Amino acid sequence: MPNNFILPKEKLWSRRQLLQLGLAGAGVTGMAALWQTLNSSASLPVKVPPLAAIGTVPAVNPMKLLRDFDYGTVKRENGRTIREFRLTAGTSIIQLNSAVSYNIWDLNGRIPGPTLRAKQGERVRVLFLNQAGHSHSLHFHGVHPAEMDGVRPISNGKATIYEFDAEPYGVHLYHCHIEPVTRHIAKGLYGMFIIDPPKPRPNADEMVLIMGGYDVNDDNKNEYYAFNGLPHFYMDNPIRIYKDQLIRLYVLNIIEFDPAVTFHLHANFLMSIVMG
Numbered sequence: 147m148p149n150n151f152i153l154p155k156e157k158l159w160s161r162r163q164l165l166q167l168g169l170a171g172a173g174v175t176g177m178a179a180l181w182q183t184l185n186s187s188a189s190l191p192v193k194v195p196p197l198a199a200i201g202t203v204p205a206v207n208p209m210k211l212l213r214d215f216d217y218g219t220v221k222r223e224n225g226r227t228i229r230e231f232r233l234t235a236g237t238s239i240i241q242l243n244s245a246v247s248y249n250i251w252d253l254n255g256r257i258p259g260p261t262l263r264a265k266q267g268e269r270v271r272v273l274f275l276n277q278a279g280h281s282h283s284l285h286f287h288g289v290h291p292a293e294m295d296g297v298r299p300i301s302n303g304k305a306t307i308y309e310f311d312a313e314p315y316g317v318h319l320y321h322c323h324i325e326p327v328t329r330h331i332a333k334g335l336y337g338m339f340i341i342d343p344p345k346p347r348p349n350a351d352e353m354v355l356i357m358g359g360y361d362v363n364d365d366n367k368n369e370y371y372a373f374n375g376l377p378h379f380y381m382d383n384p385i386r387i388y389k390d391q392l393i394r395l396y397v398l399n400i401i402e403f404d405p406a407v408t409f410h411l412h413a414n415f416l417m418s419i420v421m422g
């Protein structure tokens with residue numbers, strides 16, 4: 147199995163960058179643990195197959211991304227809950243197969259970017275640092291003020307804050323909005339943004355499946371297609387689940403250059419909830 151992130155980078159926010167955003171020294175009151183506490187009444191615990199069961203794979207890989215949710219950090223400001231995320235755009239080389247590597251733009255060293263997760267009505271704050279050598283931005287689908295639409299370019303080396311209320315609940319997308327948008331998305335600057343409903347859904351083994359494409363010869367056609375960043379990964383590494391347990395798939399199609407694709411599951415019963 148090749149290392150699919152040949153140039154992994156630990157992107158750290160310096161105190162200087164946080165000072166620029168006026169955020170140095172802000173107190174963190176909790177993270178995923180608080181989220182779990184808030185949702186502790188959902189229902190029975192869910193069993194998830196251990197990652198070790200899939201053998202030797204890179205540190206960042208589609209199997210890990212499958213059940214990886216970024217709940218950010220929770221802060222209280224002026225009596226209001228703020229859920230804060232940090233996203234850094236960078237560059238990496240991804241090994242698409244044994245013969246083809248491809249220069250990508252990544253978010254927090256991965257493709258797709260982190261699956262951000264908030265609850266409807268919370269205040270969402272996204273700190274965006276661009277270290278990808280080109281102007282980029284983050285545009286969130288959903289409802290937010292025009293000035294938070296993420297169309298304004300953020301130059302290389304600069305940072306900005308996007309802040310808005312998490313509305314409405316459902317499965318959303320975020321991506322870079324710099325022209326040509328198709329190219330900026332196809333090279334990796336995208337991710338899923340889940341807003342959970344006020345009343346939690348029943349506990350389930352939840353998984354993220356993001357469909358993407360790679361146009362490696364710049365002909366505006368995709369040569370490779372992937373779930374969660376890497377072509378054919380799940381063909382060689384089947385997704386394991388437990389019998390008689392509710393499964394919830396969050397599915398997103400971010401394939402550029404193709405008008406439509408389908409998602410087909412080989413199973414007897416599937417309930418589909420189409421969002422946006």
Ligand SMILES: [Cu+2]
Nearest residue numbers: 282322324330
């Ligand atoms: Cu971009």
